[in-house]
Structure formats: C-alpha cells, structure tokens
Amino acid sequence: MxxxxxxxxxxxxxxxxxxxxxxxxxxxxxxxxxxxxxxxxxxxxxxxxxxxxxxxxxxxxxxxxxxxxxxxxxxxxxxxxxxxxxxxxxxxxxxxxxxxxxxxxxxxxxxxxxxxxxxxxxxxxxxxxxxxxxxxxxxxxxxxxxxxxxxxxxxxxxxxxxxxxxxxxxxxxxxxxxxxxxxxxxxxxxxxxxxxxxxxxxxxxxxxxxxxxxxxxxxxxxARHAWRLSRSERIAERTWLLRVEPAGAPTFRFRAGQFVWLKFHRALGRITEHPFSISSAPGALPAVEFMVKESGDFTRTVGSLPLGTPAYLHGPHGNFTLEGRRGKGIAFIAGGVGIAPVMSMLRELRRARDPRPLILVYGNRVEAQIAYRDELQAMREELRLELSFVLGEPPPGWQGPRGQLDAQTLQPLLPREERDAWLYVVCGPPPVIDSVERVLDDRGVPLGQIVSERFGYELAALTRRGRLVLGVCxxxxxxxxxxxxxxxxx
Ligand SMILES: Cc1cc2nc3c(=O)[nH]c(=O)nc-3n(C[C@H](O)[C@H](O)[C@H](O)COP(=O)(O)OP(=O)(O)OC[C@H]3O[C@@H](n4cnc5c(N)ncnc54)[C@H](O)[C@@H]3O)c2cc1C
Structure with missing residues (x-):
C-alpha cells in the first residue's frame, strides 16, 4: 500500500x-x-x-x-x-x-x-x-x-x-x-x-x-486510492515525463531516490505493474513525476496515454537514497534513464541548499537523449555542481567527454582528492552499473561509499559487490x- x-x-x-x-x-x-x-x-x-x-x-x-x-x-x-x-x-x-x-x-x-x-x-x-x-x-x-x-x-x-x-x-x-x-x-x-x-x-x-x-x-x-495522469511530455529521444496526482486525499511520502511499482488503468490484479524511480523531489508532493524510457511493449505505450488516465502506485520501495549516508562530496554517475532518481536527489539537495561539492557524470548514446539539460545546467549556479554530459556517439564538434562510462572516460571526471571520503551514487541499466562498479573497485573506493540501483534484475557481474552477494548466499x-x-x- x-x-x-x-x-x-x-x-x-x-x-x-x-x-x-x-x-x-x-x-x-x-x-x-x-x-x-x-x-x-x-x-x-x-x-x-x-x-x-x-x-x-x-x-x-x-x-x-x-x-x-x-x-x-x-x-x-x-x-x-x-x-x-x-x-x-x-x-x-x-x-x-x-x-x-x-x-x-x-x-x-x-x-x-x-x-x-x-x-x-x-x-x-x-x-x-x-x-x-x-x-x-x-x-x-x-x-x-x-x-x-x-x-x-x-x-x-x-x-x-x-x-x-x-x-x-x-x-x-x-x-x-x-x-x-x-x-x-x-x-x-x-x-x-x-x-x-x-x-x-x-x-x-x-x-x-x-x-x-x-x-x-x-x-x-x-483501486480505492487511485491517482490520475496530469502531465505527459516527451523530454528526450524516446523518453517521457509522466506526472501523476492523487485523485483523493494525498497520503503518499517518499525519500528522494526511491521507486514505486506503477500501473495504469488496467483490470484488477493483472500483471501490468512496472518499477519506475520517482524523478521529482519529495518537496513537489502531492504530484509525483517519472521519467520513462521506451524500451518494450509497456513503456512504448505510455506516451499515448490520455491525461486523466487512472494510475496505481505501490511503494515507495528501495533504499537507493542519500539519507543516513555520509560523503564529503557526492559523485553521481547516471547511465541513460538512470538520471531519474538522481534528478530527485539533486532537486532535494537544491531545496536544502546543500553546500557540498557535487559531481554529475551523465552518459547517453546520443545528444538527443540528454534529459533535463537546461535544469541541470542551471543547477551549476544553484549548487556546487560539476556537470559532464558523456556521449557514446557525439555529434561533430562535441566539446564534452565521449565514450562509455568506463575507466577511460570516468577517471578524469571523478574526484581526484580524498576519493574515499566521497559518496558515489550510481544508477542505470545493469551493464552500466557493472562497468562503473569495476572502475570504483579499481580506484579502491570502499564498498560502503558506493550506493547503486540497477534498472533490471539480471545477476550482478563479479565486481566486489557481486562477490559479496555471492559470498553471503x-x-x-x-x-x-x-x-x-x-x-x-x-
Ligand atoms: C528499481 C527499478 C527502477 C526503474 N526505474 C526506471 C525509470 O525511472 N525509468 C525507466 O524508464 N525505467 C526504469 N526501470 C526499468 C523499467 O522498469 C523497465 O524498462 C520496464 O519495466 C520495461 O517494461 P516494458 O514492458 O516496456 O519492456 P519489456 O521489453 O517488456 O521489458 C524489458 C525488461 O524490463 C524488465 N521488466 C519488464 N517488465 C517488468 C516488470 N513488470 N517488473 C520488473 N521488470 C520488468 C525485464 O527485465 C524485461 O526483460 C527501472 C527498473 C527497476 C528494477
């Protein structure tokens, strides 16, 4: 509930x-x-x-x-x-x-x-x-x-x-x-x-x-606590911003970074719910926003849902949050739609006027996939944020970093001093998480300073975290x- x-x-x-x-x-x-x-x-x-x-x-x-x-x-x-x-x-x-x-x-x-x-x-x-x-x-x-x-x-x-x-x-x-x-x-x-x-x-x-x-x-x-779709907008290539608002009295609370199981107007109990991170900040409640990338049969239909469509949320879930974690600075590394919960966190840090140094490395394949570009650029003034858009296939004349979120690309963009004292927040599809965790392993970042969320349930590669899970099992x-x-x- x-x-x-x-x-x-x-x-x-x-x-x-x-x-x-x-x-x-x-x-x-x-x-x-x-x-x-x-x-x-x-x-x-x-x-x-x-x-x-x-x-x-x-x-x-x-x-x-x-x-x-x-x-x-x-x-x-x-x-x-x-x-x-x-x-x-x-x-x-x-x-x-x-x-x-x-x-x-x-x-x-x-x-x-x-x-x-x-x-x-x-x-x-x-x-x-x-x-x-x-x-x-x-x-x-x-x-x-x-x-x-x-x-x-x-x-x-x-x-x-x-x-x-x-x-x-x-x-x-x-x-x-x-x-x-x-x-x-x-x-x-x-x-x-x-x-x-x-x-x-x-x-x-x-x-x-x-x-x-x-x-x-x-x-x-x-069914008795439905929400309604109140905004739907294409914000990047094959990527939609969906906003839902409670149809009745608002009771929902969450921490920046969490996700919910979301489904839209479907028959009771049908298996149509999908996990999506909340991209808005808790301060924007009662409205809740998601950023959905078209990838399969469900996500390809979200852009055509009429406003007012009933929505059902279960959550919040997950412990991919900043609460209770320490870091002299925070380095966010997001692959593609993995930027969604990071937006929620950054918006919350902006609201709290967090004084710490922040780094955001945001990787995409092409420029048209960069979402919230203006808002992120504005955050450079509002927060102590170093921002890097990394592109796998950059257009001619692209000045920013290029490549995948791997050692070669990330090493120059991540904190150079007091690496262990920073918090590393990583989000995206499983291959991105595996690649970034390998880089952080090689840099000797303690496991306790890494918090990650995989947008998929495939088993983790044998990074330090993967080995830890295997060891516990x-x-x-x-x-x-x-x-x-x-x-x-x-
Ligand atoms: C914790 C978490 C947070 C996520 N947050 C976001 C987000 O903010 N934005 C975003 O665009 N995507 C997010 N995803 C991924 C998103 O859930 C899938 O892309 C979506 O469910 C795919 O559905 P589909 O039917 O369109 O695609 P399909 O082609 O049917 O599925 C593609 C893959 O997505 C996974 N998947 C599909 N349906 C489900 C389901 N009901 N439950 C669990 N996994 C499923 C399966 O591994 C499947 O192989 C998140 C995933 C997780 C696990």
Missing amino acids: LSRTHPGTAAARALDPRIAVGALLTVYVAIAIAPVAIAYALPVKSRPFLDELSSGMAMAGFSMLLMEFITSGRFRAVSAPVGIDLMMSFHQLVARVLTVFLLLHPFLYTLPMTAARVPWDTDGALALGMTPWSLASGFAAWGLLAALFGLAWFREGSGMRYETWRGLHGAGAGLIALFGLHHTLDAGRYADAPHLAAFWAMAVAVAFGALAWIHVVRPLYQ AAVVAAIAAGIAAFALR
Whole structure:
C-alpha cells in the first residue's frame, strides 16, 4: 500500500542495515532448516545416510521454495534493509540451490519407493512406502519445477513477454507449492508428526497469503486510492515525463531516490505493474513525476496515454537514497534513464541548499537523449555542481567527454582528492552499473561509499559487490547444508 507515515519502512531505517540484514539472514536459515530440525528431534529409527540426506534436502528445499514467495521483492519490510537489487539477486541465487535440492532428492533414495510397509516397520525405516497419489504429486511438482527453472533461465533469449513470463512463474510456483504440500504430507515419513504437518500447513498458507496480498488485496486497496495522469511530455529521444496526482486525499511520502511499482488503468490484479524511480523531489508532493524510457511493449505505450488516465502506485520501495549516508562530496554517475532518481536527489539537495561539492557524470548514446539539460545546467549556479554530459556517439564538434562510462572516460571526471571520503551514487541499466562498479573497485573506493540501483534484475557481474552477494548466499547455503548433513548423519 502507499505509505502513510513513513517513506520506506521506518523500522528498517531505524536499524543499522548490517544488523537488519544479519537478522533477516538468520531468520531465513532458521526457517529453511526448521523442518529438518523438527524431524531430527522425532523419536524414529534412522535410515541409511543417503535416504536421510534425500529427506533433509527435500524438506529444506521445499521450505526455501516457500520463502521465495516472500523474497520476491514485493514486501518492503523484507527488501528495504537490503535494497531491491540485492534482494532479487538473493532470490535468484537461492532458487538455483533449492532447485538442485528438490530435483536431486528422488535419485538419492536407496530404500524401495513403493513397497508396502511390513507390519513391524512402524515408522517407515525399511521402505518409503509411497502411494500412487504421492508419487503423482511428486512427479508433477518435480516436472513443474524443472520447467519453471528452464523458463527463468531461457527467458531473456526466448523473446517471451515479461508479463507472460511473470504470470507463468507465479502460477507455476503456486502449483509446485500445492503439489509439494500434498507430496510432503502424503509421502513424507516425518510429516506424519503433527508438529511438522502444522509447520508445512502454516508455511504454505503464508506463501499463498503473499500471493493473495500482491494480486488481490493490494489491487483492491489501490483501486480505492487511485491517482490520475496530469502531465505527459516527451523530454528526450524516446523518453517521457509522466506526472501523476492523487485523485483523493494525498497520503503518499517518499525519500528522494526511491521507486514505486506503477500501473495504469488496467483490470484488477493483472500483471501490468512496472518499477519506475520517482524523478521529482519529495518537496513537489502531492504530484509525483517519472521519467520513462521506451524500451518494450509497456513503456512504448505510455506516451499515448490520455491525461486523466487512472494510475496505481505501490511503494515507495528501495533504499537507493542519500539519507543516513555520509560523503564529503557526492559523485553521481547516471547511465541513460538512470538520471531519474538522481534528478530527485539533486532537486532535494537544491531545496536544502546543500553546500557540498557535487559531481554529475551523465552518459547517453546520443545528444538527443540528454534529459533535463537546461535544469541541470542551471543547477551549476544553484549548487556546487560539476556537470559532464558523456556521449557514446557525439555529434561533430562535441566539446564534452565521449565514450562509455568506463575507466577511460570516468577517471578524469571523478574526484581526484580524498576519493574515499566521497559518496558515489550510481544508477542505470545493469551493464552500466557493472562497468562503473569495476572502475570504483579499481580506484579502491570502499564498498560502503558506493550506493547503486540497477534498472533490471539480471545477476550482478563479479565486481566486489557481486562477490559479496555471492559470498553471503554461499554462507547461507553452507549453514543450511550443515543442518541437512547433521540430520543425515544422526
Ligand atoms: C528499481 C527499478 C527502477 C526503474 N526505474 C526506471 C525509470 O525511472 N525509468 C525507466 O524508464 N525505467 C526504469 N526501470 C526499468 C523499467 O522498469 C523497465 O524498462 C520496464 O519495466 C520495461 O517494461 P516494458 O514492458 O516496456 O519492456 P519489456 O521489453 O517488456 O521489458 C524489458 C525488461 O524490463 C524488465 N521488466 C519488464 N517488465 C517488468 C516488470 N513488470 N517488473 C520488473 N521488470 C520488468 C525485464 O527485465 C524485461 O526483460 C527501472 C527498473 C527497476 C528494477
């Protein structure tokens, strides 16, 4: 819903982000291995190592799968301390691990799958004893998971519409959860225990609650708190300024740099919302502006929307903000439409008459893509701003810097002294972020002095930040694997 009292999540902001992230990861590991821990404590005979390993992997994998519904980037309390792009990287990386756990586990069993239990085998230590129904639900969940994984892996190259993919991804995940629940309760040796059955019922209910929240409850709320498109103007090549204003009483607040999920007049719950950074400053509320670059089927239509079209916002999201960050000066590096949240920040700094030295390096392919050129040039007088427009394909006679946002172009434009004391604010499409982060890595800028927002959810390249995310995920997976191993070896 729109935030009434706090832009972002107040609780998450009050906490030191490192503590918040540590707490979230601890809760994640605890929930992932909770079913394994409950099974560990049950008074049943242990089975051969591989069979216990297989059950442990299945239980932890299913628990991780159900948590994917919460780490999908739609819940502010979860994603605010981490940032949306890191949260999406985590979501995608653990998806790979849980898929391996779940797809592999049926092949590890050594006990007969379907042999009926003999009367003295009271707790299923000698045969898995699956019924035709549990086999069927297991096959269905297994096949769907393999298909979903293939779909996610090959989406970019397949030409499939993003909305189609998201619809299939959500529906597929919901079906896997249902088939998985049936399989677990019907075939799972340990799920006979009431504690574990209750855990699974609760976890599946939370996962479906999350889906219902996103696709039913939230759209209903949004329908009652609609906005209206009040301005639409082409401000650069294939780039639109869209302004929306609340149709009713204004309640929305945000911090400069944040984004919202935006959709225009469409059927309730349809998957048509897209993430867009707010380009206006909080001081311009109740009006909110966006800068939208035409890139696909949705963004290509925004320029033709009639004024007055109802709009629905969910947010604000993200922690790409200056609040709580220190810098002797601030160096902004924006690629293309990545200038949108930077405009919001600069406008806010101008309103606050911020006295610090500022640098803006704004890269585009051609001159016609430069947006807000006059306003930025005027800011040179209003702020201590050094401004550089970088062009990949400059026109004849272009005096400014030329090239990509790489080491060669950026080195002369970035602060020369006290580099570590500056804050570096980077925004744009993933390749720009990866390239700029590499340059900042080479300059030895501490990670804590870099704040970035990727306009896409592709996994980050192995820059220092990318390695950090990978390291954190590896630690989480190692903790879960240790829990499974302890269970299998008991
Ligand atoms: C945090 C964030 C902030 C952004 N801010 C801006 C901004 O201020 N201005 C701007 O022009 N662009 C912004 N983008 C990018 C913008 O969301 C995509 O360009 C837009 O969603 C593309 O939609 P499309 O249907 O026109 O293009 P498509 O061709 O359908 O999609 C192009 C790519 O955009 C991504 N995408 C598409 N639809 C969605 C969706 N519903 N949710 C998530 N990703 C999607 C997918 O990776 C897809 O491959 C931002 C992206 C993110 C993640």
